[in-house]
Amino acid sequence: MNGVAVLIPVALLLGLLGLAAFFWAARGGQFEDLDGAALRILIDDDDKPEGPAN
Numbered sequence: 075m076n077g078v079a080v081l082i083p084v085a086l087l088l089g090l091l092g093l094a095a096f097f098w099a100a101r102g103g104q105f106e107d108l109d110g111a112a113l114r115i116l117i118d119d120d121d122k123p124e125g126p127a128n
Contacts, residue, residue, distance in 0.1 A: 099105065
């Protein structure tokens with residue numbers, strides 16, 4: 075029974091931390107461009123001329 079008394083508050087705290095991290099990321103614009111990364115993989119970089127190597 076002592077284990078349950080420790081694990082329930084720990085689980086609630088971790089859940090609240092995850093929820094706070096989600097809202098922080100959403101407010102910071104992390105989820106603004108969901109299609110950009112999916113479409114960026116389709117761009118063919120072989121057609122671009124290469125510049126001087128650094």
